[in-house]
Amino acid sequence: MEERKLSEYQLALFHKWVTEDGDKYIKAGQKTMICHLTLVNGFEIVGTSACLNAEQFDEGIGAFYALVDAVNKLDERAGFYKQGLIHSHLTGLWYTPEKQPNLPGSSEDQVVEAEVTDTREPNTEED
DSSP states (O other): OOOOOOOHHHHHHHHHHEEEEEEEEEEETTTEEEEEEEETTSOEEEEEEEOSOGGGOOHHHHHHHHHHHHHHHHHHHHHHHHHHHHHHHHHSOOOBTTBOOOOTTOOTTOOOOOOOOOOOOOOOOOO
16 A cells, blocks of 8 residues: 655644644544644644545545645645735735725725624632
């Protein structure tokens, strides 16, 4: 059987961004695997894989392809982050939620307000 392994680039991404013991694998249903990655900054990424026939499901193969899916998503986000750093360096601008560029269909006088309500029950247990 062919050995499955991440490319050098994928491994480098994984080791740079994923916390130690930050990869978890969960079998969902009869033919789906989920890979959950926790990154060093606390962000979480989920990758999935599935096969067509539950009788042919192999947990190891499923875990590998779910990991590949998660690492590919990490690569997309890392690219966005790096492009933002380059843009910030070249322009001196870094967009924050308070200062976003106007998006198509929006106007400068549009204001979005949100009210956040804490719906958690107070902890009344004493240790």
